[in-house]
Amino acid sequence: MPGIAAFAHLNWTNCFAAESDGAFDVGIVGMPFDLGVSYRPGQRFGPAAARTVSQRMGPSISYRVPKSTEKGDDVRLITIGGDHTIRKFLPSLRALHSVWGEVAVIHFDAHLDTRNPRQRGGGVNKYDKLTHGTLLHVAHEEGLLKKDSSIHVGVRALLFDETEDLRHDTECGFQTGMAADMDSVGVAAIVERIVERVGDNPAYVAIDIDVLDA
Template identity: 45%
Template sequence: MHSFFLTTSMVCLASASASKQPQEILNTHQPPSFIESSIFGRRLDASSVRTPETLPPRYRADDFDGDGILQGINTFAHLDFVECMKPESSGSFDIGIVGHPFDLGVSYRPGARFGPNGARQGARRMSPRGGWDMDHNLNPYQNWAKIVDCGDIANTPFDKLVAVHELEKGMQAINDRKPSNTSASDAVRLITIGGDHTISQSSFTFGEPLAYNVLALPILRALHSTWGRVAVLHFDSHLDTWDPKQLGGGLTKYSEVNHGTMLHIAHEEGLLSNNSNMHLGSRCTLFDEHYDLDNDLRCGFSYIRARELDKLGVDKVVKKIVERVGDEYVYLSVDIDVLDPAFAPATGTIEPGGWTTRELLQIINGLSDAGLKIIGSDVVEFTPIYDNAAETTGIALAQIVYEIIQWMVHVPVKSPKA
């Protein structure tokens, strides 16, 4: 024990003696600042940095293999942006992508006004240069049709009546443009991205009103002057031919106009074929045992329920549609809720038990192969706030639009006036 304390005392004395000696400085370099120790402390040779530039709302063809497809302001699939409503745009495009940021007609979850922006986000992996697809033998962006993004039609978020006036006026202006390739088609064709399904509704008809002071579909109404009555192929889990007294209560003229009554109203205005319209993928509940389906039949619709696909298969579904439509002009309306929530969770009024994305794409492709004369389309009810981190719904919607573009390119059409 005595030995231990002696040794400890000697060490302490030695340390005290050493502390009086000047310390040896081992490193004369001062500690670097944060900037010096970071990546910003290394300056690049200015000649190795590319000249600053403003990225346009599309990818640059010579930058496709670099970073151009991931940057810039989004248009759908990096298409050229054209102000299609302006008269000077006449002759500059054949097929236009048009956004309708509107959701004043929803009955459940709002937010579809952000759908056009979400769809463009979902399509940013696509491009005209990379438009070839293993299931199609052409690149639709590099074929006969000039395809552009027309941007969105501005409309007020505060007043449904004013908004539908604005949407109708915008659609009519674009529809009046002349196509770029008149040898293939004598009218432009539009794919509208919603927005809720009410985007088809337009302004009040003044003068001699019908029973509900009827509103027309702005898209179908704009098309009517060119194509006349059309057969509507309506991919949707819901009927959307509800009498406004059933959905909306018929309490006010505003309540009558919503995303579930627009096809009823379109029939009342005489925009639809008398007996060639179809609902596809239907699986909704009804308000009444008989009235809803009786009224749907009166509006000229038949239907193929979602569960029937398991028995019929894709080929028979396509065959039944082709037999129903015949040689009529076709307007395609796709509510994203036709897909099962597993494939499209981001929608306003969700219904389990729907079709897969692959099944829907196969059916649309089958209609294209059959040569049905498509004159316009919409894809609606995408509510991005309910999408997941993988952007499942937005990417599926973009692929559906791509399939519709393929159909329009594959089947050029002439108007009945030609």
């Protein structure tokens, strides 16, 4: 039947409609946006590509999970981008903050994304300071992040000013895990670091595709 190509043949729901309340536990939301990229656009096609590939997932894969019945339980959100200016942080973190309050971020990325927008003469106004490299700085500035509970995994990119960038990253509440740690301490130790850092705080997991090059 023609119609909306839903992810993995799952039911499509208009999440803005009143009747959608309580209809699902996990929401998969496509964010086809790439106006914030520095070089090569095309990320706007990401959600459509993910949905297309997911059509190969057959009925043998079960999506049956117990629905939450406790009062106050809310929908878990999965977003598929889209570039990081919108997909990764501010809209999602702002929405989550309205429900959960401050959250920890588990950030899989080759870059820190906590760059101070005033570095190198930027950040002259609230629009100029918002880029895909400053998102976590802005999130920290807006009070969206749980203090000293967030962590980077897989960082390997060059820094403008290593001492200052890492100092500011710590100021934003992050512990930095480098890509080389995969070889030096191993995956199990990195998982242990994440668990210890985040604790019992509500967490938002962000994955930038460039971390896979690590």
